[in-house]
Amino acid sequence: MAKNEQFVSQIADIEQDFPQWYTDVVLKTKLVDYGPVKGTMVIRPYGYAVWENIQRELDSRFKAAGVENAYFPLLIPMSFMTKEAEHVEGFAPEVAVVTHAGGEKLQEPLVVRPTSETIIGHMMGKWTESWRDLPLRLNQWCNVMRWEKTTRPFLRTSEFLWQEGHSVYDSGEEAERETLNMLHLYEDFAKEVLCMPVLTGRKTEKEKFAGAVATYGMEAMMHDGKSLQSGTTHYMGQNFAKAFNVQFTDKDGTMKYAYTMSYGVSTRLIGAIIMTHGDQRGLVLPPPVAPIQVVIVPIAQKKEGVLDACNALADTLKNAGLRVKVDDSDNSPGWKFNEWEMKGVPLRVELGPRDIENGVMTVFRRDTLEKSELPLEDAAESVKALLKKIGETLYEKAKARMDGRIVTAKTLDELLDGVNGGNFVRAGWCGCRACEDKVKEYAQATARVMAKENTEETCVTCGKPSVHTVFFARAY
Amino acid sequence: MAKNEQFVSQIADIEQDFPQWYTDVVLKTKLVDYGPVKGTMVIRPYGYAVWENIQRELDSRFKAAGVENAYFPLLIPMSFMTKEAEHVEGFAPEVAVVTHAGGEKLQEPLVVRPTSETIIGHMMGKWTESWRDLPLRLNQWCNVMRWEKTTRPFLRTSEFLWQEGHSVYDSGEEAERETLNMLHLYEDFAKEVLCMPVLTGRKTEKEKFAGAVATYGMEAMMHDGKSLQSGTTHYMGQNFAKAFNVQFTDKDGTMKYAYTMSYGVSTRLIGAIIMTHGDQRGLVLPPPVAPIQVVIVPIAQKKEGVLDACNALADTLKNAGLRVKVDDSDNSPGWKFNEWEMKGVPLRVELGPRDIENGVMTVFRRDTLEKSELPLEDAAESVKALLKKIGETLYEKAKARMDGRIVTAKTLDELLDGVNGGNFVRAGWCGCRACEDKVKEYAQATARVMAKENTEETCVTCGKPSVHTVFFARAY
Secondary structure, three states, rough: OOOHHHHOOOOOOOOOOHHHHHHHHHHOOOOEEEEEOOEEEOOOOOHHHHHHHHHHHHHHHHHHOEEEOOOOOOOHHHHOOOOOOHHHHHHHOOEEEEEEEEEEEEEEEEEEEOOOHHHHHHHHHOOOOOOOOOEEEEEEEEEEOOOOOOOOOOEEEEEEEEEEEEEEOOOHHHHHHHHHHHHHHHHHHHOOOOOOOOOEOOOOOOOOOOOOOEEEEEEEEEOOOEEEEEEEEEEEOOOOHHHHEEEEEOOOOEEEEEEEEEEEEEOOOHHHHHHHHEOOOEEEOOOOOOOOEEEEEEOOOOOOOOOHHHHHHHHHHHHHOOOOOOOOOOOOOHHHHHHHOOOOEEEEEEEEEHHHHHHHHEEEEEOOOEEEEOOOOOHHHHHHHHHHHHHHHHHHHHHHHHHHEEEEEOOHHHHHHHHHHHEEEEEEOOOOOOOOOOHHHHOOOEEEEOOEEEEEOOOOOOOOOOEEEEEEOOOO | OHHHHHHOOOOOOOOHHHHHHHHHHHHHHHOEOOOOOOEEEEOOOOHHHHHHHHHHHHHHHHHHHOOOEEOOEEEHHEEEHHOOOHHHHHHHHHEEEEEEEEOEEEEEEEEEEOOHHHHHHHHHHHOOOHHHHOOOOOOOOOEEEOOOOOOEEOOOEEEEEEEEEEEOOHHHHHHHHHHHHHHHHHHHHHHHHHOOOOOOEEEEEEEEEOOOOOOEEEEEEEEOEEEEEEEEEEEEHHHHHHHOOOOOOOOOOEEEEEEEEEEEEEEHHHHHHHOOOOOOOOOOOOOOOOOOOOOEEEEOOOOOOHHHHHHHHHHHHHHOOEEEEOOOOOHHHHHHHHHHHHHHOEEEEEHHHHHHHEEEEEEEOOOOOEEEEOOOOHHHHHHHHHHHHHHHHHHHHHHHHHHHOEEEEEEEEHHHHHHHOOEEEEEOOOOOHHHHHHHHHHOOOOOEEEOOOOOOOOOOOOOOOOOOOEEEEEEE
């Protein structure tokens, strides 16, 4: 196993240097590469295939919920940004600006969309004449740009890919309900497709989206105990409707401002997967999003019948809808094992002359690192069942970690100890900004989400009565 | 039919004012709307659903051919653009430029990609070390920007959506073969999915892609006899490999420059569909890309059992993989007929009490405007067969039009008459730029593609021996 050790040594130690482990893994597995402009990334085929699987799974859920896809322009007039006061304050510092086009200086600078509430608000204002036109529920899959000082592939890049859903309703109740519905859609998606447990809840005023009345988020615990914001939904009230004149004639004949909401997840989810499930050997990809779900490694592949049997098995599995690869390269089986373990393929099948003779295959689970034998007969059914099991196991393992690492703090020192220990810290909060800021200053931790119920008695900072119970954590 | 007439009158006469017909159709059917920045478009759900169907069909063909998807950054350093001399000359005048980001002036201006040969060339140079890494065949689905003076939705907009495929090979022969393979893939796709016949062939030097050795195109004849360039493939030789240092160690151990090629189609294809198949009533969508393939209009829908029968039929058809809508709105059947005819739904099913009693449905073909009866039994099979037939009929009709409107010219006057009559004109050409320019000046026609064989004796302009037979046409 010298080769194995050599291989593993190419990836930094996951416990000793998690940031370097992350960088090693994303580059060496060819998920991503750095683009020529600082802060940009190139999503390579192996990474993009994960994104395509995320897109397909999420898109079908949106469509089942009645949301339609559309596409809005990349460039937004600078004047749009300033129409909603909080929005411009939040986004203006990080936009990229087109000042010249077609060989001329533009009369008005154009912003490369950091998010599309403004331009979509503008268009929706044109489309919503009557209450009959509502609700209007649109989504777009696109690129957005936010100029960031410190960047890391998938987690924070100047440009990233995402979906942004935007809906208009004739009542605030409905818009708010949709904001929670979409949060739950994300939560289910995270569990069922990414095998990733999340905490969901409302964000504090400090952490909410610029221009929203209320932001809800889902937060996932990474291997190092830090939190990654993995998706957000925003209830805008009439803020954007008033800024962009989204009005409609209601049933009573009067003109009213509509209510809007929005929601989004991004290629950041790929980072979430990596840091939730990864281990010392590299990636561990959840079966629903793995570009290759099963890799078949021939043993003694030069022997007659071995490759044929591998290809026949691959065809059987592919016909059952699985994503399968036969690695018939010239590399040794040991090299192949390491390679596909690093790349996080959920299930490896080894098939050699003896297996074929005995009508079995050797299967290796990437999640538990366990080897076992399965009959070749009914392989499609047994492999499907095993992949399902692997997904469940990944979820349970991550869930146990998160549950085991939520601690409660009564004081700032306890909170600091908690986050230093790689935990999410549950604590009371009086609701004032100064106390929230103090937590950040004292423990470099932020309010991730507020719990549904206030279970704590006093504010972790000032000791006054607690108004919200908050999950604090260090975050990406 | 007063209502029908009133409805039709909302669309300009297709024969009298085709440009206005086009604008009326794209706006009234809600395929698209104008964006707030001049020259930009918003692709509305009905239009975007067509694009999604195009994407799905084309993407599966790319993947079957072994091409992998990836994503490269939107912003390209200005210095990249200047590395390939012809490329910068062709694209620099129409790029949009980001000069400021994150609140600061950038050290180097960044170009919003008009196409990605440069940035992909740069990355491929990092990835191709050995002949073992080749070929490398990537594609991306993304937005691009070319600042245009005169714009029209789908046909020419500042921003549009497209796919761009880029491949690297270790030999020119292979790269050139792939250039032709992809042209044929596009041609098959146009025929089978868009039901659109095309002429394919090599472009002249004047019309080729900026930086290519050779460009091949597919051209489709629109309703007015003008040509629409609907897809192009480019053989780059070593032009971009040398500009971006795409080298590899060959089997003989020496470093060599690679050979590259690229290919793309865009949302322009939606314009092509509209102008190939549309008629006085509006859109006529090919069944493979129609967002709604079958609309079911209940007759006497308040009568007991009618809506139930319509919904049951819809379920049967949906389960067979068809895209179906039951229009159970309060509008009259006549209003619905007009609406869905304008929106180009390939097949309308009318189902009323008498039909149900007789176990039949009335079907109306959008392509031939013919009504007939089909048994409700085995509806999925008969409707599928009919949709296939509609697609074939659309293709045959467009093919007959194109074939019937290709004329031959020996002189510039004949060529002028030909294009004035809404034809593609086949003519000899000596191969010199001056003669090609003269055709443009005299007849406002351009060389669309060169025929495979030179069948003409003399150049249409100068009368010298013909070197290429060229299809000239006025073009969008």
